[in-house]
Amino acid sequence: DTGVSQDPRHKITKRGQNVTFRCDPISEHNRLYWYRQTLGQGPEFLTYFQNEAQLEKSRLLSDRFSAERPKGSFSTLEIQRTEQGDSAMYLCASSLSPDSNQPQHFGDGTRLSIL
Amino acid sequence: SQQGEEDPQALSIQEGENATMNCSYKTSINNLQWYRQNSGRGLVHLILIRSNEREKHSGRLRVTLDTSKKSSSLLITASRAADTASYFCATVDMFSGGYNKLIFGAGTRLAVHP
Numbered sequence: 001d002t003g004v005s006q007d008p009r010h011k012i013t014k015r016g017q018n019v020t021f022r023c024d025p026i027s028e029h030n031r032l033y034w035y036r037q038t039l040g041q042g043p044e045f046l047t048y049f050q051n052e053a054q055l056e057k058s059r060l061l062s063d064r065f066s067a068e069r070p071k072g073s074f075s076t077l078e079i080q081r082t083e084q085g086d087s088a089m090y091l092c093a094s095s096l097s098p099d100s101n102q103p104q105h106f107g108d109g110t111r112l113s114i115l
Numbered sequence: 116s117q118q119g120e121e122d123p124q125a126l127s128i129q130e131g132e133n134a135t136m137n138c139s140y141k142t143s144i145n146n147l148q149w150y151r152q153n154s155g156r157g158l159v160h161l162i163l164i165r166s167n168e169r170e171k172h173s174g175r176l177r178v179t180l181d182t183s184k185k186s187s188s189l190l191i192t193a194s195r196a197a198d199t200a201s202y203f204c205a206t207v208d209m210f211s212g213g214y215n216k217l218i219f220g221a222g223t224r225l226a227v228h229p
Contacts, residue, residue, distance in 0.1 A: 004157070033216065042203050042219030043158070056216065091157060093217075100145045100207045100215045103160035111155075 002026070004107035006092050012113045013082060020078045021110045025094030032075050033104060034067060036060065037089040046090075049075060079112075087114045121204060121220040129228050134191040136223040138204030139184075145207040147180055148217065149189050152201045161189075161202075166209070194227045201225070 005024040013019055025032050030051050035043035046065070048056045051072035061067075064083075069075040079086055089111050093104040122137045140147070146165045150158040164171045164180045164187070171178045177190040191198055201224050205217040 006157075031215070035217075040221070042205070042222050043217070045216040045218070048216055093158075095215065101163060101165055102215075103148060103163055104215075104217060105160070106150075106157035108155075108157040 004092055004094055004105050006090075006107035006110050008110055009108065010111050010113075012115065014115050015082055015084060017082055018078065018080045019082060019112060020076055021090055021092075021112075023075045023077070023092030023094075023107060024073075025075070025092070026096075026105055029094035029096045029105070030072065031095045032069055033093045033095075034075070034077055035091040035093065037091055037109070038087075043091055046077075082112075082114050084114050087112055121202075121223050123223060124221070125224045125226070127226045127228065128194055130194060130196055132194055132227075134194050134198070134225055134227070136189045136202050136204075136225070138187045138189070138220050140187075140204070140206045140218075140220075141185065142206070142218075143209040144182070145209050145215075147178075147187050148205045148207075149176075149178060149187075150203045150205060150219075152203065152222070154200075158203065191225075194225075196227050196229050199225060199227045 007022045032049040034046040037043040047067050049069040064080045067077045089109040091109045093106045095104045148163045149161045152158045162173045164178050175192045180187045201222045203222045205219045
C-alpha cells in the first residue's frame with residue numbers, strides 16, 4: 001500500500017493557461033474522488049469515479065473542468081483557461097468498498113496558484 | 116457547500132491538556148468521520164462513527180455522536196505537540212445514492228504548545 005499519489009505537488013501558472021493534474025489511487029481501490037480546498041476552509045467535493053465511470057459532478061465543476069479515469073486506474077483533472085478563482089489545493093482520494101462505512105484515503109494534493 | 120459548523124475555529128492548549136472540538140451538520144447521515152490535516156498536506160482519516168453509534172474510542176481519541184442534535188465532538192486526551200494540525204469532521208449523507216462523497220466542515224485549527 002503506497003498510498004494515494006498526486007502530481008505535481010505545486011503548479012504556478014498564468015491566468016488563461018490550461019493545467020492538468022494526475023492522481024494515482026491505491027491500486028485496489030475502485031472509487032476515486034476529487035475535492036478542492038481553499039485556504040482556511042474544508043475540502044469541497046468536485047467529482048467521483050467508480051472504476052472508469054464518472055458518476056457524479058458537483059455544480060462547482062464548471063465547463064472549464066474535466067476529469068477522466070481511463071481504464072479505472074489513475075485519474076486526471078484538467079482546468080482550461082484558468083482564472084484567479086481556481087487557485088486552491090486540489091485533493092484526490094480513493095476508497096475500496098461500496099460500503100459507505102469505509103474511510104477515504106487522501107493524497108497530499110496539488111496546490112495551484114494562478115498569477 | 117459546507118455541511119455545517121465546527122467549533123471552535125481555533126484552539127490553543129498546552130501539552131498534556133485535553134482538546135475538545137465540536138461539529139454540527141445539517142442532513143441525515145450514514146456516518147460521520149474525523150480527519151486531520153497537517154499544514155500543506157493531505158487529510159488523514161482518524162475515526163468513523165456510524166449513525167447508530169453514540170460513542171467510539173481509538174487510542175487517545177474519543178468521538179461522540181448525537182443524531183437528535185445533529186452534532187459530534189472529538190476529544191483528544193493528553194495532547195502532544197505532534198497533534199498540532201487542522202481537524203475536520205465530514206459526513207456521508209444518508210441519501211447520497213451510495214456515492215459516499217464527504218461533506219466537510221470548515222475545521223478547527225489546533226495548536227499544542229510544548
